[in-house]
Amino acid sequence: MSTIAFLGLGRMGAPMARRLLGTGNDLIVWNRTVERTQPLVASGARAATTPAEAAAEADVVITMLADPAGLETVLFGADGVAGSIRPTACLVEMSTVGPAAVAALRERLPAGIGFVDAPVMGSVGPAANGELTVLAGGDVDRVEKLLGAFGRVVHCGGAGSGAARKLVLISAALAGVTLVGEVLALAQALGVPRDTALDGLAAGPLAASVQRIRSADSDFDVSLAAKDLTLATDAAALPQLTAARDWLRIAAAEGAAGQDLRSVVEHIHPA
Template sequence: MKEIAFLGLGHMGAPMARHLLTAGHPLTVWNRTAAKTAPLVEAGARAAPTPAEAARAADVVVTMLAGPEALRAVSAEVVPALRPGAYWLEMSTVGPDAVRALAAGLPDGVTLVDAPVLGSTDKAAAGELSVLAGGDIAEVEEVLACFGTVTHTGPLGSGAALKLVLNTAIIGGVALVAEALNLADTLGVPAQTAEAALLKGHLAGAAQRALAQGVHFDIALAEKDMVLATDAARLPVMEAVLAHMRDQDDIAHEDLARAAHRIRTGQ
């Protein structure tokens, strides 16, 4: 079994790391808030005090971080510690530019795979994420399969690019569903009737996400994804959604579904 270092134990990273333990991989974990390593240590992982220490002996390094800034900070510590032959699975949502920048700074003999995931905390816990993997994945496909279904998207950076496309559709769709429900309320259509119709219609996936219970997608992360998307292309609809989200008070740490509720109710 491959020796794995997992860096970043947030809402998604913690359950993903647990699946590696279940599969029998020796696992070292690191998180900026060290207390978050405790449940995994109790399950058999080893905690490292720094990203570099976690990565030093690893065959595979997995990063699941908040965004490009966090990735740059962690990579500055990890890159000098990587051993020849190691693989780096970058699974955060950071966009293709950040993936290319990371690849440019890696030493010879280290292979980078960009493999962001589609799905929320419920899918992460169940091991049912969709893994969008770009680059040479032959030696690490078994590791990636611990998290869910693996789709090889093409060359390095293609997984990160496709994830940004899909998240743009999800976030925009959730905002549109929220406004449709606001319209339904204004026109006197009962909420239950409108929700049932939307769940059966062309925006069913977005409606499911907007109405979801028991899953988590921090609106601050959604905002980060919208910034990455609107920096990459002219996207007037997403720019409007981003501006609306930024106009809200006390929204930064809410879930995307709660933010959708604000849009539909005007609260």
């Protein structure tokens, strides 16, 4: 039996941590909002009061946080993981923070610490059901069985390669949704009924994006989607991804920041 520390119990982190309760390992959880640890503690996990406390006795430390700033604080801030992680432990970074942030944090970890970057594709439902796609780079062999609790593990290469592939795939998915939004705005301007347009698009190459817009089961904040595309546009100057990012920012500014990604379509309109 291993001891696993899981840090970050947001919409994705909480169901992912719950998956680990069935693996036979000892689970320690931490979250900035302490109340989020309580359901897992009631099911057999232990709660830590700080990231450092969580990491101190863990064989594997998993981070699932919202953004690079949050990851920086949890790893290297006061009472952070870096000050207490065991020299034989492995850090598994599952947040979507981009390859540049992953490379920077890897360089700052104590020597000898195992490292895997393993962001995921999928939303809350697949997270609860163990049906995510785990894009893993680095020392994957050390934790592949454990990562299998979350879904299908894809070996991407060296450290940082999982983070890079995640940005590529999530950028395509997000831009596809905003493209459908623009096409629906065009349909409205031309008098084509919305459902007629969606049905036609669902029969073509944008089928997955239409399915995402029509899904009532997904739960991915517009604000987090905008963050992900900002990571992409910071990495490369690409006009279409920039336009998609800007639509997400507009939707967030107009009150949809905490709503699911599909809501961005209602904020897309002709200039």
